[in-house]
């Protein structure tokens with residue numbers, strides 16, 4: 463069986479280093495907001511090329527903290543791609559704001575920048591871009607609109623640790639970014655974790671306080687905050703794994719290149735990338751209009767796959783108010799998309815087997 467994602471194998475490579483760092487935490491007697499958090503967040507800020515990184519509980523919270531810190535709430539509209547993972551949209555509605563769904567580009571699966579301007583109203587406050595599947599959004603048009611209409615750009619970078627747009631990393635492409643360190647992400651911990659990155663000093667201070675009960679110093683509360691922090695053990699694990707993120711992403715790129723050059727079944731549409739070097743291939747998503755049949759066939763041939771995602775947010779029960787909305791591009795993607803195995807620990811022979819089996823499919 464070729465696993466879709468072998469988390470054990472991914473983390474096993476770093477066992478000795480992780481053991482040592484967890485022991486450090488144990489020995490320190492300090493478990494939340496300590497030295498490990500400081501070390502990791504400084505290193506991750508440097509990695510992204512930004513001034514600030516604030517650890518938090520998870521990716522959804524990271525996005526939500528940004529929206530809270532800007533003070534966006536009821537009556538405010540935030541643009542978001544309709545085909546994203548539901549967490550991007552939950553972060554907006556959780557704060558009482560209105561998510562405005564924008565169709566993606568069928569080739570990149572990222573938000574279609576040409577459809578954003580027509581949806582801007584006097585209530586629009588921000589555009590949330592999602593670097594879906596690990597490919598950075600083409601930011602220039604989004605930046606132009608943000609400048610023209612005085613909007614904030616919030617990046618959902620949960621699938622794109624290390625990806626680049628020209629020479630800039632995700633996390634540095636907008637006003638503030640939310641990352642997730644959920645175990646399966648390109649940089650994943652062993653539980654839940656997340657962070658916000660930004661160059662905005664004031665916003666960083668505010669998020670740090672809001673995430674810690676709205677407190678700027680102990681027992682002094684200036685905001686009605688939340689408790690959303692990255693614990694010391696997770697920060698220690700992430701600090702070890704961060705050192706290997708670029709080489710892991712490079713391995714993913716090599717696998718993606720092999721897939722793209724060797725899968726030649728006319729029934730299958732391969733993902734497109736406008737810049738081979740920037741994509742970090744969190745997910746390698748192929749498309750076919752016989753998706754369920756292909757998934758079954760791969761399973762019978764020992765290849766595990768996944769669907770990101772089977773049902774778009776606007777068709778979920780949680781968003782009943784949108785269930786009859788028509789978003790044809792988003793719906794087409796959700797009906798046809800299939801994620802094949804992708805991870806830095808796939809072996810060459812496993813990758814070759816996947817290609818062989820896909821090319822034999824009729």
Ligand SMILES: *Cc1c(COP(=O)(O)O)cnc(C)c1O
Pocket residue numbers: 520521522523546547549550592618620621641642643644654655656
């Ligand atoms: C994983 C993910 C999130 C949420 O991150 P959690 O840490 O699971 O809360 C948000 N947006 C996208 C695009 C994701 O893939």
